[in-house]
Amino acid sequence: MFDDLRDLYQEVILDHGRKPRNFRRLEDADRSARGDNPMCGDRMELWLKLGPEGEIADAAFLGRGCAISMASASLMTETVKGKTQAQAKEMGEKFRILAMTGTCPECNGAIAEDMERLAPLSGVHEFPSRVKCATLAWHTLKAALEGTKEATSE
């Protein structure tokens, strides 16, 4: 009945959705922000630890939300670990395009491999009202890096 939905809900997404990685509070975080999706009640809190060069040494989150938003947050924390802040932001930009259009023509070079890991979420572009579920984590990351403290995704 829902076979064609396997594009959206790929096994990796269901898995990350059920068992999100890095799902914990970071006590000694250098950066943090809250993300809100008022329409659906999705909500997350994100913490970052920065390394000596300012790179993202650790990332963790807590929150509630649908499978898409939990999986996206989980995959994000895994992907940005070890990246510079600029790299992480660039990935966020690219991810937005991926989520909205389903492809990311410019996703090559240094970040190609990481974007590959996020590719399972690209199916969301066919579901306009769900795109914001996938992007909430990245909005929150941006807010944390820019010190905005709060992000909403509508």
Place this chain on the structure above:
Amino acid sequence: MFDDLRDLYQEVILDHGRKPRNFRRLEDADRSARGDNPMCGDRMELWLKLGPEGEIADAAFLGRGCAISMASASLMTETVKGKTQAQAKEMGEKFRILAMTGTCPECNGAIAEDMERLAPLSGVHEFPSRVKCATLAWHTLKAALEGTKEATSE
């Protein structure tokens, strides 16, 4: 071009509209009221003098308005002179019916002759937005008799 409008604008109406009768202030009036038709800006002030039995001894008005409303006020002041207050109110009721429906099945008996004089205004019933022009004077009369001071006709 406007021949069929002669039903509405009968000669007697145009005449009363141009040269309203009793168009003056009554200095020593016993009753008075103001009538307003906010939509068109029609406005009148009505004065009544009562006789020893409480009957309407004199009636006069000042104001501005279209031919229909001026003629109606003029005819009204002529018609109610010498009537008891009850008779005048009854005529007002009957006139409303006449103006809204074009006929007045119950206009016989004592007031038949007076209603006959008002008949030229019955054409207004075909012009829903003009009915209030014809009834303003009678609303104002009612207000004066009941001591309400202000009447509107919408």
Place this chain on the structure above:
Amino acid sequence: MNVTLKPAPASLDVARIRRDFPILSQTVRGRPLVFLDSGASAQKPRAVIEAMVRCMETAYANVHRGAYHLSEVATESYEAARAAAARFLNAADPREIVFTRNSTEAINLVAHSWGRGVMKPGQAVLVSEMEHHANLVPWQMLRDDGRGIELRVCRVNDEGELDLEDLAVKLADGKVGLVAVTHMSNVLGTVTPVERIVALAHAHGAKVLLDGSQAAVHRRVDVQAIGCDFYCFTGHKLYGPTGIGVLWARLEHLERMPPFLGGGDMIASVTLERSEWAPPPAKFEAGTPPIVEAVGLHAAIDYVTAVGMPAIEAHERALVDHAMRRLSEVEGLTLLGRAQDRGGVFSFTLDNAHPHDLSTLLDRAGIAVRAGRHCAEPLHTRFGLEGGTCRASFGLYTTCEEIDVLAEALVKAREFFA
């Protein structure tokens, strides 16, 4: 007008009714549309669409302003819609009907004109935990306006019913000036005991506003029998157009209330120094009103009246019974609210599926349900459901078969997320 009294039809011919709604023959992603979101907004029968088209193609002009033919015709249609709304609620007088944009604006109008113009500092407004934001936020704004108006909240019990004891307690000190509660919850389906609420409130000197956005669609409403002071509903949920709502209020209240919006048509006279207000309802209808929408609403009222509110109610009771049975059989499903007196609105969660994921899945099966908190966040918080629920809500065109399709899809969805 045909005045022969016929026995109300006991049931309604759903198949025939469905043919009146053009959109229902649609398919979604290859499957027949199963529209179960009528509580958010209902679909429109051909009669409504055609009335609006006819108005725009043959009888349109601005109202109340012109002495020419088209304007007279349009004014008559507009005022006829007001009379129809008055009959629909059994109001004593058409002048008690104010056309607004929607229920939300109707309630805001009361919050402004009654709340700020008539209520006194130290008085309180009493709402309930199950209110739609439309009947909560305007009162919060009134409370926060620095006028010394308090806001109290009546509890909802675990069955999802209004806690009448709590209501009585909160009325006891006589400070409540206005009780503003829903006539039917858009989440729980609960129909509130409005006559009892009115009796309690009036006994304590409080006026009563009822939010009939949901109730008026499902039940015959008689504002005089209920005895309330304000009642509102919204056109688009009653199979009518968007852009129009109805506020009913006792004439004496409307006369006391200062106007809300200023502009054309609501004044008796205007000078640069001051304005005098027109009598109600004009006083509350500033500017060009929703003319075509009033004509559409009139057609919608005629439509449900012709079908018959008793028949609609009976049909819905059958749907509710069927849904209760079928949804209870779905493993892992939890229903929110189990009130005795309820209408065709069911909110639920499915154990391992988030409401948003679930509604995306159901959409693939052609089933339109809503996910979220349905503009009733405090109620979801009250039940510990910050993540929201899925909601299926029925219209007069809903069939038991559609409920079956939903129930089967829910079973499959549970497997999908297992």
Place this chain on the structure above:
Amino acid sequence: MNVTLKPAPASLDVARIRRDFPILSQTVRGRPLVFLDSGASAQKPRAVIEAMVRCMETAYANVHRGAYHLSEVATESYEAARAAAARFLNAADPREIVFTRNSTEAINLVAHSWGRGVMKPGQAVLVSEMEHHANLVPWQMLRDDGRGIELRVCRVNDEGELDLEDLAVKLADGKVGLVAVTHMSNVLGTVTPVERIVALAHAHGAKVLLDGSQAAVHRRVDVQAIGCDFYCFTGHKLYGPTGIGVLWARLEHLERMPPFLGGGDMIASVTLERSEWAPPPAKFEAGTPPIVEAVGLHAAIDYVTAVGMPAIEAHERALVDHAMRRLSEVEGLTLLGRAQDRGGVFSFTLDNAHPHDLSTLLDRAGIAVRAGRHCAEPLHTRFGLEGGTCRASFGLYTTCEEIDVLAEALVKAREFFA
């Protein structure tokens, strides 16, 4: 999207355009309809009617709330209408467009949210003598609200133009917080020099709201070029549906302003204790918006854009010249207003005929004109015309022949009342 730039059509094919408007083929009391009341409300082209029908028959659901197909489609249409309105006014960002019920509500929104939420005691609002009640009464209500806001009125000269010297005088003390004036008078036809008004106002620290209810129908409006702070227009005068209006405001203003109406969709979070507002434009759109009307307005904007605002303006200039000539020839006729820069609105009196009698007569000849004070009572008082005027106002479908019919009927009407 076709991006080839074509030269704007210099003239428009009125005969073809008239066929787009179903109502114009009507006869009134046996004569062809001559509709000269477009200033009160315009007729609707088939494209608008059909867009609304299509929405209700194939793509309707509530917006912003559902994760299912129909709701997504409806939300897209609604937001596409917002983008169209933004392009129509050359707004910098669609989020600067707030959908309201009409112009009246748009101005009331600013009077409430800016006037009561941002302006300070001691500040003044400056309007003009030629304002429609919609842009006067809300400011009187603000003045009378006990917040210490003053109301000033800029004079109109005998030609019916804004007295810019008086404007400068009244701005001089720097207390004016907001200048709220019309972009085109609905009585005089006068188009106001908005760029100069904005320059003057801004130089004295005042913001500017322009009432574009009439102007937006007749001219290309570019809010960024004008430089104003708020601009509004109303759907039904732009050949669109009733029940929808547009408020444009700079995003920074919308962000500062508290909300006006409370309810669903305008909040970010709601608890019983407090609510947080959504960002604009949602903050100002409480409740179910005029969805079908937005779709209709979008079609109307597309329609006038396809015809071309420059062509519409040129056509109207021809009508204005023709009307000037023909009406000047009618003995006993007095025109109200002789501004240099004017649009297709003519108010007049005929010596021995009261405006209401005159409009009843003209109606018999199939001519729809409006009689009264056109919701601009102070302006009529200013010109000593408490009894009102007759007004003929043109749309893009108006022809020179219709103006001839009017002029001839006026000559006959004068004889009738002689």
